[in-house]
Amino acid sequence: MTETFTRFLDDITGWLFEHVVQPAMYALGLMDYAEDALDWVQFGLFGVFSILVVYVVCRPLEAWRPVEPVTDRRAIRTDILYTLLTRLGVLPLIAFVLLNSLSAWWAGTVADSGFVPPTLETLIPGLRDHPVWAFLLYAVVLDFGEYWRHRFQHRFAWWWALHSIHHAQRQMTFWTDDRNHILDEILAALWFGTIALLIGVPPGQFPLLVLVMRLAESLSHANVRLSFGSVGERLVVSPRFHRLHHGILSVAEMGKNYAVLFPVWDWIFGTADFRRDVFPRTGDPEGPEALATGGWLRQQWVGLKRMAGAIAGRSGA
Amino acid sequence: MRRRALLLASPLLLLARPAAADLIFVLNSGDSSILVLDAATRQEVRRIPALREVHHLVMHPNGRDLLIADSGGNELLIVDPMTGEPRRRERVSNPYHLAFSPDGQHLVVCSLRRNQVDIYQASDLTLLARLRTPDKPSHMAFRPDSKIVYVTLQGTGTVIAISMETREPLWETPVGREPAGIIWHNDRLIVGIMGSDHFAVLNPVTKEIERQIPIGRGAHTIFAQPDGKALWATSRVQSRLAEIDPATLDVRRIIEISGGPDCITFEPDGHLWVTLRWAGRIARVDPRTGEYETNRVGRSPHGIFFQTVRAEQV
Numbered sequence: 001m002t003e004t005f006t007r008f009l010d011d012i013t014g015w016l017f018e019h020v021v022q023p024a025m026y027a028l029g030l031m032d033y034a035e036d037a038l039d040w041v042q043f044g045l046f047g048v049f050s051i052l053v054v055y056v057v058c059r060p061l062e063a064w065r066p067v068e069p070v071t072d073r074r075a076i077r078t079d080i081l082y083t084l085l086t087r088l089g090v091l092p093l094i095a096f097v098l099l100n101s102l103s104a105w106w107a108g109t110v111a112d113s114g115f116v117p118p119t120l121e122t123l124i125p126g127l128r129d130h131p132v133w134a135f136l137l138y139a140v141v142l143d144f145g146e147y148w149r150h151r152f153q154h155r156f157a158w159w160w161a162l163h164s165i166h167h168a169q170r171q172m173t174f175w176t177d178d179r180n181h182i183l184d185e186i187l188a189a190l191w192f193g194t195i196a197l198l199i200g201v202p203p204g205q206f207p208l209l210v211l212v213m214r215l216a217e218s219l220s221h222a223n224v225r226l227s228f229g230s231v232g233e234r235l236v237v238s239p240r241f242h243r244l245h246h247g248i249l250s251v252a253e254m255g256k257n258y259a260v261l262f263p264v265w266d267w268i269f270g271t272a273d274f275r276r277d278v279f280p281r282t283g284d285p286e287g288p289e290a291l292a293t294g295g296w297l298r299q300q301w302v303g304l305k306r307m308a309g310a311i312a313g314r315s316g317a
Numbered sequence: 318m319r320r321r322a323l324l325l326a327s328p329l330l331l332l333a334r335p336a337a338a339d340l341i342f343v344l345n346s347g348d349s350s351i352l353v354l355d356a357a358t359r360q361e362v363r364r365i366p367a368l369r370e371v372h373h374l375v376m377h378p379n380g381r382d383l384l385i386a387d388s389g390g391n392e393l394l395i396v397d398p399m400t401g402e403p404r405r406r407e408r409v410s411n412p413y414h415l416a417f418s419p420d421g422q423h424l425v426v427c428s429l430r431r432n433q434v435d436i437y438q439a440s441d442l443t444l445l446a447r448l449r450t451p452d453k454p455s456h457m458a459f460r461p462d463s464k465i466v467y468v469t470l471q472g473t474g475t476v477i478a479i480s481m482e483t484r485e486p487l488w489e490t491p492v493g494r495e496p497a498g499i500i501w502h503n504d505r506l507i508v509g510i511m512g513s514d515h516f517a518v519l520n521p522v523t524k525e526i527e528r529q530i531p532i533g534r535g536a537h538t539i540f541a542q543p544d545g546k547a548l549w550a551t552s553r554v555q556s557r558l559a560e561i562d563p564a565t566l567d568v569r570r571i572i573e574i575s576g577g578p579d580c581i582t583f584e585p586d587g588h589l590w591v592t593l594r595w596a597g598r599i600a601r602v603d604p605r606t607g608e609y610e611t612n613r614v615g616r617s618p619h620g621i622f623f624q625t626v627r628a629e630q631v
Contacts, residue, residue: 007597010347010616014595018556018577022595026534026554031495031512032453032471034553038595038617107431108449111410116391119368122408131349131366201389203349203369 005208009049013042040089047087050211054218058174065225067243067279072171074293079175081296086178091185099186110197119200131203138202139213140262145195147265149188150258154251159187161306164251165299168291170283172246174222181303216261221246227276234274237263244273247280251287338362340401340624341582341590343599344371344385347616351385351394353401356584356623359601359612363401368392373414373580373620378421378439383622386412388430393442398624407442410435414456418463423481425466427454434468436484446484450477456538458499458506460521467506467521469496476508476519490524492517498538502548502563509536509550516550518566530566532559540581547604549589551578558591558602572607574600582623592618 017038025037070076085091110117120137121127127134153163162181169176180188220242227233227240237259244250245257256273259265266272283292290302339356344367351365368390375384376398383398386409393407393415411428417439418425424437434454436446452472459466465487466479474494478487494512505527506519515529516536535554541563542549548561558572558581576596581589589602591609594617602609 006348006616007613010597014576014597018575018595022535022554022577026512029494029512031535031554034511107411108433111428111431111433111447112449116408116410119390121368121390122392128368129366201369 005211009042009045009207013038013045016045017041040093043092044089046207046210047089050214051083051087053211054174054215057215058219058222058224061219061224061226062173062222066223067225068171068223068281070171070173070223072293075169075171076173076175078294078296078299079169079173079179082180083175083178085296086180086185091182094182099189106193117197117200121200123199132206132209135203135206135209138199139209141199142192142195142202143259143261144265145191146260147258147269149191150260151255151269151271153184154255154258158307158310159184161310162187162303164284164287164306165291165303167246167251167282167284168287168299169246170281170292172221172223172243172282174218176221177218181300183304183307213261220260225279230274230276233276234263234267237261240276240279241274243279243282244275246282247278248283248285249280251284337399337626339584339626340398341599342374342383342385342396342398342401342620342622342624343592343614343618344374344620345597345615345617346370346372346619347597349387349390350615351396351401352614352618354612354614365394365396365401365403367394371620374622375415375417375424376622378417383624384415384424385620386415386426388413388428398622399626409437409442410447413454416457416459416466418459418466418481419461420463422463425457425459427457427468429453429455429471434466434479436481448479448484448486450486451475451489455496456498458501460501465521467499467501469499469508471495471497471511474512476506478521488524490519492519492526497536498550500539500541500548502541507539507548507566509538511535511537511553514552514555516561528566530559530561530568532561532568533557533571537578538580540583542587543583543585549581551581551591553577553579553594558589560604570607572602572609574602574609576600576611579619580621582621584623585625590621590623592621594619 021037021041121134153159162184165181166179220237222239224239228238241257250256256271257266258271290298341354341356343352349367349369353363355362367387370389371385371387373386383396385394388411393409395404411431412426413429414427422439424439426435432450434448434450437444451470455469455471457466457468464481468477475489475491477489480487492508493510496508497511498509500507506521508517510517514534515531517526518528520527532550533552533555535552537551537553539550548563550559556575558574558578560569562569576593579592579594581591587604591600597616598611599614600609600611
């Protein structure tokens with residue numbers, strides 16, 4: 001199944017690239033970026049596919065056992081826009097263009113220092129012959145990194161000013177997963193880049209596994225009364241587990257359940273709440289209304305202003 | 318008695334065993350694997366997991382080690398070309414394209430993403446010099462006396478000449494938009510101009526482009542046929558394979574081959590093996606008829622290498 005899925009994706013990617021994207025890049029004099037463009041085509045196509053899969057799985061679940069009725073479709077539409085911009089590669093592409101020079105400079109600086117970044121496989125040679133296990137170990141280590149990034153997003157006022165966009169949604173659905181400030185996304189990329197410098201980046205040949213992980217992340221935001229049981233709740237982040245993190249009494253530093261994929265980190269660091277019958281209302285009562293119901297652009301602008309205010313030491317900016 | 322007869326007959330039995338198959342090494346840059354194929358049956362012999370992103374490979378002058386560059390994985394994988402068995406790995410900073418100097422003394426490695434050209438001692442892979450270059454050092458070619466290496470700079474549209482003696486740049490000259498493959502041929506450099514439809518013939522003494530060889534949009538790499546009777550060039554946008562007369566540099570014929578032809582290797586009987594980057598396939602091309610067959614190999618296959626095994630064992 002994995003191979004069939006990968007081949008299917010590769011065949012469409014190859015055809016699109018060869019017959020549409022590459023000729024256009026040639027005409028525009030952009031062949032220098034041809035191989036990057038191939039990655040983007042793959043990213044965008046995978047994004048389309050993952051949105052479809054997430055929709056097919058999560059939408060029926062939300063219709064089956066919703067936690068709350070849908071009263072604000074406009075807020076959901078804004079989340080859909082966030083998802084499209086992120087998963088179809090528009091925002092990552094902007095970040096690539098903006099950060100490409102910085103990234104080249106950084107890579108050169110690292111190379112000049114004589115440091116050759118390791119990979120988990122060089123640190124644990126046994127993983128070389130087992131790429132799937134290597135991938136899963138990367139997922140665990142990176143998820144650990146995500147747990148702490150998430151803790152810091154809630155800990156530092158300036159970072160919370162950005163991250164509160166994600167928490168402001170009162171009508172949380174599976175679309176809410178990608179509701180993030182652009183600057184917050186860039187910080188996430190830098191965070192990831194730093195970890196990658198220490199352990200390398202995960203192998204990229206397992207789109208099906210990435211798809212499953214994305215599905216889990218989207219599902220954790222879904223408006224569905226679903227817990228994974230006493231054991232499952234401790235293994236993978238469930239909609240119940242993550243809804244508690246989005247609860248109105250769980251904002252900023254009062255947060256619980258920070259884990260993105262594996263709740264074990266909350267367990268270890270004492271931030272877990274495993275009450276299986278709690279499905280609180282979501283949102284940030286202290287945040288400005290624009291973050292909850294404003295459009296995408298407005299939310300980005302207000303987030304930026306709030307961050308500047310937090311840095312300048314003004315409360316309630 | 319029977320045992321003695323068997324012992325006496327064993328050398329004959331060894332001679333009578335099926336001949337080992339010639340091998341094709343294909344670097345799947347998109348799925349971090351090296352596929353080793355039986356050249357006759359095109360069946361998979363072995364699939365070697367790489368770390369991240371394998372693009373190019375080169376045979377060590379000793380003829381016993383095949384070096385495979387894993388740019389994203391920051392390592393060189395050294396394999397036995399007769400079996401595909403990995404022998405060892407060396408930590409190297411972002412190796413993309415690599416080549417040994419003709420005298421076998423040095424290994425030069427281009428890092429497309431880190432804008433560096435590294436010069437290593439071939440015998441023990443000691444780093445001798447790291448040159449910071451302008452944007453995207455891509456492919457390279459040596460002057461036959463091994464004194465100069467010429468590197469295409471994809472981002473700046475130039476070729477840079479680097480002295481192997483002083484390990485310093487000598488000059489840099491514009492050749493066209495996004496240059497990629499480059500070879501030394503009859504005292505000239507032939508450079509694939511990926512942002513255009515031709516190969517540029519550069520005189521390395523005058524630094525002038527003396528002529529263009531039009532082959533199709535996205536001119537990419539060029540290889541000399543081992544018997545010296547032809548040059549073969551690829552264009553990745555128009556998806557073509559071009560046979561070029563080595564004496565006149567005229568295009569003898571064009572073979573349309575979809576899938577984005579990239580690197581080429583040659584079989585002793587004259588067949589060409591070509592990676593088709595966007596199709597995830599390789600093609601075996603009959604140069605006499607222009608007909609070809611393809612095989613699925615993996616994602617974004619790039620470097621390719623034919624290893625004769627049968628002849629080696631005779």
